[in-house]
Amino acid sequence: xxxxxxxxxxxxxxxxxxxxxxxxxxxxxxxxxxxxxxxxxxxxxxxxxxxxxxxxxxxxxxxxxxxxxxxxxxxxxxxxxxxxxxxxxxxxxxxxxxxxxxxxxxxxxxxxxxxxxxxxxxxxxxxxxxxxxxxxxxxxxxxxxxxxxxxxxxxxxxxxxxxxxxxxxxxxxxxxxxxxxxxxxxxxxxxxxxxxxxxxxxxxxxxxxxxxxxxxxxxxxxxxxxxxxxxxxxxxxxxxxxxxxxxxxxxxxxxxxxxxxxxxxxxxxxxxxxxxxxxxxxxxxxxxxxxxxxxxxxxxxxxxxxxxxxxxxxxxxxxxxxxxxxxxxxxxxxxxxxxxxxxxxxxxxxxxxxxxxxxxxxxxxx
Numbered sequence: 001x002x003x004x005x006x007x008x009x010x011x012x013x014x015x016x017x018x019x020x021x022x023x024x025x026x027x028x029x030x031x032x033x034x035x036x037x038x039x040x041x042x043x044x045x046x047x048x049x050x051x052x053x054x055x056x057x058x059x060x061x062x063x064x065x066x067x068x069x070x071x072x073x074x075x076x077x078x079x080x081x082x083x084x085x086x087x088x089x090x091x092x093x094x095x096x097x098x099x100x101x102x103x104x105x106x107x108x109x110x111x112x113x114x115x116x117x118x119x120x121x122x123x124x125x126x127x128x129x130x131x132x133x134x135x136x137x138x139x140x141x142x143x144x145x146x147x148x149x150x151x152x153x154x155x156x157x158x159x160x161x162x163x164x165x166x167x168x169x170x171x172x173x174x175x176x177x178x179x180x181x182x183x184x185x186x187x188x189x190x191x192x193x194x195x196x197x198x199x200x201x202x203x204x205x206x207x208x209x210x211x212x213x214x215x216x217x218x219x220x221x222x223x224x225x226x227x228x229x230x231x232x233x234x235x236x237x238x239x240x241x242x243x244x245x246x247x248x249x250x251x252x253x254x255x256x257x258x259x260x261x262x263x264x265x266x267x268x269x270x271x272x273x274x275x276x277x278x279x280x281x282x283x284x285x286x287x288x289x290x291x292x293x294x295x296x297x298x299x300x301x302x303x304x305x306x307x308x309x310x311x312x313x314x315x316x317x318x319x320x321x322x323x324x325x326x327x328x329x330x331x332x333x334x335x336x337x338x339x340x341x342x343x344x345x346x347x348x349x350x351x352x353x354x355x356x357x358x359x360x361x362x363x364x365x366x
Contacts, residue, residue, distance in 0.1 A: 030314060033306060037321040041091070044328040048087045049079055052335050082222075087328065089224040092236045093289050094299070094327025096281035098319040099243045101296030102303075103278045106250045106312070107271070112357070114296035115163070115282035118187035121293075122194040123166025124286035125217070127158035129198045132213050133205040160283030166190060167275050219290035219345035221331050232288050239280035240320065246273055247312040254310055292327075293346050294353025299323045301356060326352060 050061045056078065060070045064079045101114040108118070115121045173186050202210055224232065249270045252260040257267050285292060303318040304310065330352055334343040 030307060034318065034321075037318060037325065041321050041325050041328075044325050044332070045087055045091065048090065048328045048332050049083045051332060052083065053340050054078065085224055085226055085229055086222045086331065088229060089232065089289065090221040090327040090331045091324040092233060093221060093285045093292060094295055094323035094325070095320040096236045096239060096285045096323070097292055097296040097327075098299035098303075098323025099240060099316060100278045100281040102300040102312070102315060102319050103243060103246070103250065103274050104296075105300055106253055107274050109254075109256075111301070112297060115278065116291065116293050116296060118170050119166045119190035119194070120163045120170075120278060120282045121286050121291045122191040123162040123164075124159040124283045125162070125291050126194040126197055127160075127162025127283070128216070128287055129201050129213060130162075131158045132216070133198075133201040133209050159287035160279050163283035163286070164275060164279035166194075167279055171271065171275065216290045217346075219292045219349070221289055221327070221345065222342075224288050228288055232284055235280060235284040239277050239284070240316075242273060242277040242280075243316055246270065246277065247316050250274075250312040251310075289345075291346070292349060294349045294357070295323060295326060295330075298353040298356035299326060302326075 046058055046061055049065075050056045050058050056070075056075050060075060061079060063070050064076050065084075070076060097115060100120070104113040104115065104118060104120075105111060107113075169190065170187055202213070205213075249260075249265055252263055252265045253267075253270070255263075260270075261267050282296070299319055299322050300315065303315055303322050306322075307314055307318060309315070326349075330345060330348045334345050334348045336343065
């Protein structure tokens with residue numbers, strides 16, 4: 001009897017050691033990937049600062065960031081006044097849209113869900129259109145220009161309310177529609193409806209406001225100033241903080257809402273905070289940068305494939321970094337280093353995101 005117990009104790013110890021080894025290997029691999037993503041994010045950030053219509057050596061960029069004197073004094077103004085706000089905005093936008101898309105894909109359990117597909121960005125666009133296009137008609141255009149940071153905050157509030165209303169309507173419909181494909185179709189229909197309302201607003205708006213709004217719809221990270229970043233950054237950080245706190249509830253939702261409720265999860269409360277976080281993230285970025293497409297859909301899938309996991313405790317920080325990397329790369333490509341021409345940002349993100357979504361569809365069919 002003692003020999004049998006000794007044998008099973010030895011086998012149990014060996015099994016425990018093997019499981020511990022596998023866990024250590026997984027953590028080591030994840031740590032290495034995280035370190036690689038962080039290094040790539042820093043590298044892409046420095047490249048975005050150094051390359052553009054005027055190329056600045058990376059060592060000179062580092063000198064400027066560290067408070068030193070570069071070879072040319074004009075480089076300091078270019079970096080600190082123009083390129084650094086643009087790079088920070090791109091990093092924040094990529095992180096916000098990626099995490100927002102991850103939340104929506106988990107909430108709806110649909111691989112193609114995202115802020116843009118389900119109409120969140122469309123609702124945010126309508127909110128901004130109501131502020132921008134009706135400013136002249138209501139006589140408030142001069143007021144918004146004079147408000148400065150408060151005027152910027154009004155755009156964030158308008159876009160966030162529009163995004164929250166859009167997602168709230170989608171959630172309301174989701175209770176009665178079980179088929180996710182029908183839910184996506186309804187989200188697209190909502191996008192068409194908001195586009196129709198924006199078209200009506202355009203018909204009665206002044207030419208300057210129309211041009212401003214159309215330019216805004218192309219998407220850009222370059223129009224955000226330091227004053228606007230002082231509004232954008234805290235809003236995005238708040239939305240990301242809520243997303244991090246929701247990591248465990250999101251893992252529970254992967255099992256389905258019914259099963260998650262049996263585990264003690266307050267599903268209705270979790271939905272509310274998911275709506276809040278996704279609306280803040282998508283609304284703030286749409287307000288300042290325009291409706292940036294594809295990042296919210298493609299980034300979560302890249303991270304799932306890279307880490308081979310659905311654990312949101314891993315996915316949320318990795319999507320934050322991967323989103324920042326892809327947004328910086330898209331901004332770098334749109335600037336066409338060494339050329340004065342600037343491509344529409346949405347065109348570049350579509351070229352990056354389309355192969356990812358196509359690969360996802362083909363993989364699901366296979």
